[in-house]
Amino acid sequence: MPTERKMKLVIKCKNCNELYRIKKSVPDRAELRNLIGDSVQFVCPKCSHKEISSINDVKAKESSVIAIAAFLIMVFGTGLIGYLLKDYLFRPNNPYNILAIGGLLLIPSIIFMILNKQERDNVRRFNQYRIN
């Protein structure tokens, strides 16, 4: 799944608490170690402190890009389904209008929730898994 690779990886500068972004796309900590080894070296963009941290200090965060993408899917999905079904829905005397509108909102909402849940699960899995 492409969403697996979008979460944000950050590490905190011990000198000033600035979060430094690690630009790697990995699904979990083991993969990150395969890429960069047991420790993370970086120069803090804020205080220029040179930091060497354990890979276990890397934290995953939910990417806002996913949330925005999921939200857009929800909005446009609803609009698109509404447009495609416009000949069937919204007729003045259709007793199923309420049901139809409910269903219309339901499908994109489910997609939205699935995307968000995947992202949360990925973040949790990354953060829970420690390398000894």
Ligand SMILES: [Zn+2]
């Ligand atoms: Zn710093």
